[in-house]
Amino acid sequence: MARARMLLVEDEPMLRRFVRLALEELPLEILECDSVADAINLLTANTVQLIVTDLMLPGASGVDLLRHLQTFPDLRGQAKVVVFSAGLTPATRLALAPLQVWRMLEKPVSIGILEQCVHDALADARAQTTPTPRAPPTATGTAVDQFFGGDAELFHLYRATCLVQFPHDLAAGDHAIDTRDTQALRRVAHSLKTVLLTIDLPQLAARAGALEQTCHAAQQDAAERDWEPLRAALAEFIKNQAFTHI
Template identity: 40%
Template sequence: MTAVLLVEDDASLQRFVQLVCEDLALTLVCVDHVDAALQRLRAQSFELILSDLMLPQRHGLELLELLMQDPSLRAGARLAVFSAGLTPQVRSRLEALGITHLLSKPCGVKELQACLLGTTDTSTEPTVAEASTHQFAIDQHFGGNRSLYERFRASCVRQFPLDAQALREALAQCQATELRQRAHSLKSVVNSLGHPELGAYFRALEDGACAMPPDWQGLARIWAEAEPALLALR
């Protein structure tokens, strides 16, 4: 059975990839930072290594550069990146490292499946003029797979109260790094669920947390508008 190593600190996205891997009968191992990935690679070989870039402690690019420098550690695995920060400059750097797939967050099921299977996704973007929010997300991001969408959405809804509590604490304690990481994660999740208007709030929180210094009062006002909408999602 094909083994995939996912290096991703976002639990919701870990669940998303896990569900797709289950549908494809693939074995998935998840770790949430670079050092844990290196430890697993020293103990086990994988057919695919799929890594986020913005990770705690060490950047994902460090892992990819180490794998290129040490072929024995990579052991012939394909390399892929799963990130919301794929600027033209980043893409050029990744292509120079031999990355086979570049997945922008949020990505659709068909695109992720193509990456996991090592094939090319030739599907076109669906046009949905009058569909409901749920159906649009199913078609746009889940390849029409309603069951996968519903399972992922249910797992996210269970997680949202915990995310909201973490965001409240980050704002109360002026923890910019925690706020940025949590907002970055939620931005991708709600966009993939078909709520770009809510995703814009988390994008604003993420950007605001990167300011020097952050406008904590302004960020609290943004969160006051976003929190009820997040917790109302079902």
């Protein structure tokens, strides 16, 4: 029989990579897209058993996708929906309640918790028994233990992916500053906040979180001030990592 199929709606390449790494041991086909429009196209052409979506996406949001699925239930079929977001405030959780969300996962999430969530969602859909998922690790203060189940090789593989992506994030942030596009800068900060915490850079993650809040308040001048130290620190980190591999 065919493997179970999951749709991942996430605009951040590094987080899509994280999900693929987390779920690679499951008998699962993952369809990926970075927008609501592409998600609808994929759902029109494919039957899936699980939909995992971010809320903050370019253009239409994850909430817009959930509302569309309510309006056109045949598009969703029997798929369970998981919201995977760093913005799950109490107000957001309340707003999602009537939208048939099966589970909510707060970014950043450990590999164990993500794998267990998918295992639970697909338990009735899979035709064969899946490997026992890793138990969610106890937080020990290190990203390797907290998010990667103690798998240092997996952690370094993911961090290498992030190092390739970071220069593109810096360029996107600079462009947002040049064009005074606070919402675009907010999306960059939102993504960096989660990724930096996942690769054990909590201080930089905190700076990105502060920048996200400044952008959310539409404080352009303050956002420009907050971007510069974050940009400099991230550029320095990239430079130092390059030197360690010479």
